[in-house]
Amino acid sequence: MQTPVDPTSTAAWAELTKLHGGFTPDLKGAFASDPERAARFTFDAADLHVDLSKNFLDDEVLAALVKLADEVNIPGLREAMFTGEHINVTEDRAVLHTALRLPMAEELTVDGQDVVADVHEVLDKIYAWAEQIRSGEWKGVTGKPITTVVNIGIGGSDLGPVMVYEALKPYKTGPDARFISNIDPNDCAEKVADLDPEQTLFIVASKTFTTLETLTNARMARDWLLGKLQESGAIDGSDEQAKAAIAKHFVAVSTALDKVEAFGIDPNNAFGFWNWVGGRYSVSSAVGTAVIVAIGKENWQDFLAGMHAMDLHFRETEAERNVPLLMGLLNVWYTNFFKAESHAVLPYAQYLHRFAAYLQQLTMESNGKSVRWDGTPVTTGTGEIFWGEPGTNGQHAFYQLIHQGTKLIPADFIAVANPAHATKDGEVDVHELFLSNFFAQTAALAFGKTADEVRAEGTAEHIVPARVFAGNKPTTSIMAPALTPAVVGQLIALYEHITFVQGIVWGIDSFDQWGVELGKQLAMKIAPAVQGDEEAKKQQDASTQALIDYYLAKREK
Numbered sequence: 001m002q003t004p005v006d007p008t009s010t011a012a013w014a015e016l017t018k019l020h021g022g023f024t025p026d027l028k029g030a031f032a033s034d035p036e037r038a039a040r041f042t043f044d045a046a047d048l049h050v051d052l053s054k055n056f057l058d059d060e061v062l063a064a065l066v067k068l069a070d071e072v073n074i075p076g077l078r079e080a081m082f083t084g085e086h087i088n089v090t091e092d093r094a095v096l097h098t099a100l101r102l103p104m105a106e107e108l109t110v111d112g113q114d115v116v117a118d119v120h121e122v123l124d125k126i127y128a129w130a131e132q133i134r135s136g137e138w139k140g141v142t143g144k145p146i147t148t149v150v151n152i153g154i155g156g157s158d159l160g161p162v163m164v165y166e167a168l169k170p171y172k173t174g175p176d177a178r179f180i181s182n183i184d185p186n187d188c189a190e191k192v193a194d195l196d197p198e199q200t201l202f203i204v205a206s207k208t209f210t211t212l213e214t215l216t217n218a219r220m221a222r223d224w225l226l227g228k229l230q231e232s233g234a235i236d237g238s239d240e241q242a243k244a245a246i247a248k249h250f251v252a253v254s255t256a257l258d259k260v261e262a263f264g265i266d267p268n269n270a271f272g273f274w275n276w277v278g279g280r281y282s283v284s285s286a287v288g289t290a291v292i293v294a295i296g297k298e299n300w301q302d303f304l305a306g307m308h309a310m311d312l313h314f315r316e317t318e319a320e321r322n323v324p325l326l327m328g329l330l331n332v333w334y335t336n337f338f339k340a341e342s343h344a345v346l347p348y349a350q351y352l353h354r355f356a357a358y359l360q361q362l363t364m365e366s367n368g369k370s371v372r373w374d375g376t377p378v379t380t381g382t383g384e385i386f387w388g389e390p391g392t393n394g395q396h397a398f399y400q401l402i403h404q405g406t407k408l409i410p411a412d413f414i415a416v417a418n419p420a421h422a423t424k425d426g427e428v429d430v431h432e433l434f435l436s437n438f439f440a441q442t443a444a445l446a447f448g449k450t451a452d453e454v455r456a457e458g459t460a461e462h463i464v465p466a467r468v469f470a471g472n473k474p475t476t477s478i479m480a481p482a483l484t485p486a487v488v489g490q491l492i493a494l495y496e497h498i499t500f501v502q503g504i505v506w507g508i509d510s511f512d513q514w515g516v517e518l519g520k521q522l523a524m525k526i527a528p529a530v531q532g533d534e535e536a537k538k539q540q541d542a543s544t545q546a547l548i549d550y551y552l553a554k555r556e557k
Ligand SMILES: O=P(O)(O)OC[C@H]1O[C@H](O)[C@H](O)[C@@H](O)[C@@H]1O
Pocket: 154, 155, 156, 157, 205, 206, 207, 208, 209, 210, 211, 214, 279, 280, 365, 513, 516, 517
């Protein structure tokens, strides 16, 4: 892997610094002086129609950003990613989530392995198994079909599948899916409370199969299942019957099939993936099994095809029209030159209500780093804080701060032309009403409202300042014909590649997560103290000791 280029040492950075120095955001003026602006800065990527024109962008800035991409070698490193070079330096791994959606006819051999053949072998195994569940051919231990699958996983083994399941609810033709992630025992308790154990199947999803939360939840689920089945007399207390029940009610998804077996799940009931798939990039791997059960093979194939279409766009489209590249570079422009700290993602699609949560792991676990991939300190700010909620709910919660606060918050607005449920309220098409908000918000953020406009509405003079909107709040509008499986796939791949672009500019390894590993170790170290071990408690700082004391005094056991 090449030494990361210090972006601040490039000619493009110097140009951007100069451009920023002379840059007074004036979106109103920019549109007034250039009738072609909207058309010139709107690009199509697969089914996504992306309008960048309400950003702090002009031809010079665009040219300098594209030059920056070249100077930090995004084209070369993008190719290195797609061809399986070990660009995840600190873990010495290839980064090949794009291979998970390659059509069968493609060829890709990495580290001596035919990756495409491996991917499709697993996909075929999942499709065949999912079809058994969906058709009712697969029976639980008492002979009944499965009506609910419960995915047990956390982080990348949860956020992707739950987000896609929610996004594609209108495409659900199979069993329900639920998702247990938190080690808070209330999560598991609530999710299984109304389930019939005879018709429930658990999918234990964990890349490493060592994650404390997931293994604990899996054991709790196993105890619940066996306990309930014994209670009703469906099975006796013998090991043999417990084994038979687990074989029919538990499957696993992991890269560590040996650990799956040690847990007591038959490896024949496990779907594998590979260590070249990062957890937060794993939704298109076997980690999506719960979704495949719910929406079926054809819809999943459309989802993968959508991701692949975006992969191709990113790999092959010229820089000036390359949407993930431009969006990633714009994020760098805002983060490093305008000192924006956060980035809102605001889907005008209720089905995308978990999209921001999903993006938080994708972007922040990837790019929240302060050393570069060669171990040297970063030379710029990194890692935007991603957040968001669906519109219009967000409008009634936090948009006030975006419109009139003191912080610059670039925002991505997402909407589709056709809703899954076309509904009228009297004569009014409710989706049109919904979209009117989408259109109105980006316009208001860009162009604001002057004091004269406020006065013209008859506002009392002393209230005028409070009702003025400065405007010049940058937004990107992303539209698509409908929230199909392909479009959901494209949205995910779009943000994966945006994340990659930012990571390369900053010189960081966007595919490791050492910061999270520490938390895992610390919780294990402190557990004995929480269980009452005085010596272990004394190892803790005074604040932590006092908090543990409070807990020990208050707990009712
Ligand atoms: O899938 P698992 O191995 O159980 O890991 C689940 C999660 O664990 C940690 O939080 C990692 O930082 C995440 O990237 C990962 O998605």
